Amino acid sequence: MCEWCVKRINWADVLTWMRLGSIVPLTVLAFARAEIAFIIVYVLAITTDLFDGMLARAQGFSSPKGAEFDGTVDLVFAAAGLGWLYLFAPEVFTTYWPHLFAVALSFAIFFAASWAKLRKLAMPHLWLGKLSMFLFCAIVPAIILFGAQNWMVWTVVIVIVLSRIEMTIFVLKGRTDFDAKSVFF
Numbered sequence: 001m002c003e004w005c006v007k008r009i010n011w012a013d014v015l016t017w018m019r020l021g022s023i024v025p026l027t028v029l030a031f032a033r034a035e036i037a038f039i040i041v042y043v044l045a046i047t048t049d050l051f052d053g054m055l056a057r058a059q060g061f062s063s064p065k066g067a068e069f070d071g072t073v074d075l076v077f078a079a080a081g082l083g084w085l086y087l088f089a090p091e092v093f094t095t096y097w098p099h100l101f102a103v104a105l106s107f108a109i110f111f112a113a114s115w116a117k118l119r120k121l122a123m124p125h126l127w128l129g130k131l132s133m134f135l136f137c138a139i140v141p142a143i144i145l146f147g148a149q150n151w152m153v154w155t156v157v158i159v160i161v162l163s164r165i166e167m168t169i170f171v172l173k174g175r176t177d178f179d180a181k182s183v184f185f
Contacts, residue, residue: 013061013066019052020077022041022044023076023080025041026041029041035144042141049077049137078137081140084140085144089147092148096157099157102157103160103164109168113168113172124175124179126167126181126183128163131163132160135159136156136160167183
């Protein structure tokens, strides 16, 4: 590959766009109920989220706009993940609706606080938020393969709600360093 391409192309954004672009084939696979193919493509797609930030920093492309783009794609991917989960395991939504409501409410409170304080829907990349995204991404194939287990659902819900509480405190404090480790340091 040419040296200019390696230095000039923002590979972090390429990975983020790939994750966003994977939503369509994943949706087709989910409708087809092709579990194994879905899980393979899904794991490849979520892996891009592990490397985009590292690549951005390594290439010197790290920026608030890039982090915002990544966070927005994470939200879209997570929303699609709920749809895929419904296609593979609709019983999760009837059995665990209070848990899903708690997650939705925590997001709504965070977005309201973000809009009130910053006049935008911010997505800080705090460690607890990263953990919640990882757990959510892990639970989708786990439920497809093994069914919903109470301990899995409770763990993911607790971490997601705690991360939204942390993010709400973060934006209400007026913090704008969206790559901070935590609201507490």
